Amino acid sequence: MTSRKNVLALIVLGVIVLGATFVSLSSFDTSPEQPQAIAEATAEVENSELLYGLSIGGFDIETETVKRNEFLSDILQRYQIDLPTISTVAEKAKPVFDVRKIAAGQEYTVFKDKSGKAHYFVYQPNPIDYVVYDLREETSVYKAQKPVITKIETVAGTIQSSLYETLEANGASPDLAVQLAEIYGWAVNFYRINKGDWFKLMYERRYVDGQPVGPGRIESAVFGHNGKEYQAFYFEGDDGERGAYYDENGKSLRRTFLKAPLKYSRISSRYTMRRFHPVQRRWKAHLGTDFAAPHGTPIVATAAGVVTESSYGSGNGNYVKIKHDNVYTTQYLHMSKRAVKRGQRVSQGQVIGYVGSTGLATGPHVCYRFWKNGKQVDALAQVFPPSEPINEKYFAAFNRSMNAKRQVLASVGFGKQSNLEVYGALAFRIDQLFEPEEQDSRILEGFSALML
Ligand SMILES: [Zn+2]
Numbered sequence: 244m245t246s247r248k249n250v251l252a253l254i255v256l257g258v259i260v261l262g263a264t265f266v267s268l269s270s271f272d273t274s275p276e277q278p279q280a281i282a283e284a285t286a287e288v289e290n291s292e293l294l295y296g297l298s299i300g301g302f303d304i305e306t307e308t309v310k311r312n313e314f315l316s317d318i319l320q321r322y323q324i325d326l327p328t329i330s331t332v333a334e335k336a337k338p339v340f341d342v343r344k345i346a347a348g349q350e351y352t353v354f355k356d357k358s359g360k361a362h363y364f365v366y367q368p369n370p371i372d373y374v375v376y377d378l379r380e381e382t383s384v385y386k387a388q389k390p391v392i393t394k395i396e397t398v399a400g401t402i403q404s405s406l407y408e409t410l411e412a413n414g415a416s417p418d419l420a421v422q423l424a425e426i427y428g429w430a431v432n433f434y435r436i437n438k439g440d441w442f443k444l445m446y447e448r449r450y451v452d453g454q455p456v457g458p459g460r461i462e463s464a465v466f467g468h469n470g471k472e473y474q475a476f477y478f479e480g481d482d483g484e485r486g487a488y489y490d491e492n493g494k495s496l497r498r499t500f501l502k503a504p505l506k507y508s509r510i511s512s513r514y515t516m517r518r519f520h521p522v523q524r525r526w527k528a529h530l531g532t533d534f535a536a537p538h539g540t541p542i543v544a545t546a547a548g549v550v551t552e553s554s555y556g557s558g559n560g561n562y563v564k565i566k567h568d569n570v571y572t573t574q575y576l577h578m579s580k581r582a583v584k585r586g587q588r589v590s591q592g593q594v595i596g597y598v599g600s601t602g603l604a605t606g607p608h609v610c611y612r613f614w615k616n617g618k619q620v621d622a623l624a625q626v627f628p629p630s631e632p633i634n635e636k637y638f639a640a641f642n643r644s645m646n647a648k649r650q651v652l653a654s655v656g657f658g659k660q661s662n663l664e665v666y667g668a669l670a671f672r673i674d675q676l677f678e679p680e681e682q683d684s685r686i687l688e689g690f691s692a693l694m695l
Pocket of ligand 1: 512529531533608610611
């Protein structure tokens with residue numbers, strides 16, 4: 244163990260012992276996006292008199308659900324609020340949260356006094372945000388957020404049916420499947436996942452009032468596919484550049500082209516010199532790859548470029564053609580709607596249209612065509628150079644962070660969800676003690692010191 248590791252181990256220990264002290268010393272209550280696992284228990288005691296940041300002393304609290312065809316005025320009149328006050332509040336609410344956006348089925352809470360008169364009406368449009376309509380003499384309306392606790396969690400699973408279902412069966416949000424498909428856009432062919440493929444993930448999960456409200460970023464992942472392991476580690480430098488995912492050698496997982504113009508779909512027909520055309524009912528070459536997806540699914544540019552055509556043809560339907568450089572051109576057919584104009588510059592992943600079945604098509608899909616040096620080729624058979632590897636100046640920091648995350652993944656077992664709450668709490672405490680640079684690797688170093 245290096246001396247720095249010793250220091251870290253000591254700090255980690257100190258954090259555990261002094262956990263409660265840290266809570267009262269730090270100022271994290273003002274940053275709701277930060278992990279606050281340790282704080283959770285004590286905050287309840289401290290704030291037992293507060294609800295939505297309001298003192299509940301002397302009030303009767305009533306929580307109800309907005310009924311169909313019910314307006315704010317209907318609700319507030321039941322709590323002895325007169326119409327002039329209601330219209331003043333509605334006016335003041337316009338720039339904050341228009342009362343017309345109050346929707347049936349959503350929850351609201353009323354703070355009423357002994358006579359049944361409302362002092363505050365609190366509306367929750369979603370699990371995180373809430374709007375306070377202060378109905379006392381001066382009346383005011385403001386928006387706030389419940390504290391969000393971010394924990395680092397892990398999940399592992401072996402795919403039996405779909406990635407989506409496997410995530411759900413293992414207690415993780417199936418939304419992670421979409422993120423995984425993006426991270427591994429090139430390395431793993433998500434359209435051909437097999438039974439027996441497996442994954443281990445370390446990711447952020449956000450909680451409000453103890454309930455998960457959705458996943459945050461995937462920190463690291465390993466995906467087993469066709470007997471190969473694909474590793475992905477998130478890393479962000481301190482130069483303000485967007486973070487990205489790299490493999491264990493610091494090579495970017497992004498390639499110059501995305502594997503598919505849709506984030507999540509299945510290949511319904513491959514590039515072939517000979518196939519039976521389902522509409523024309525004759526054998527002919529299929530010089531494209533068909534990706535089937537529901538009508539209206541966004542279609543994205545597989546690489547940056549300039550739109551050379553955006554039009555309609557009887558066979559192609561609505562289509563877009565993009566010139567990427569002097570070598571590569573791509574085309575996307577049968578769109579229900581086009582979202583770009585000729586001459587427009589597009590970036591990789593930008594939405595250029597939506598899946599449809601215009602032109603000669605039997606069902607909703609996008610026919611993706613690919614040209615290399617003016618000759619049509621099979622997009623799936625192309626090998627592209629990887630994009631930029633990790634910046635040399637970050638190589639050491641990346642390696643530390645990657646090794647620590649790798650250890651965490653190695654410790655994750657299958658068949659259960661191991662919840663690294665402790666880690667989440669420690670990560671937050673430790674990052675209060677260090678300078679922001681290399682924070683990520685230091686946090687994880689601290690964590691691996693804890694694991695030894
Ligand atoms: Zn096609």
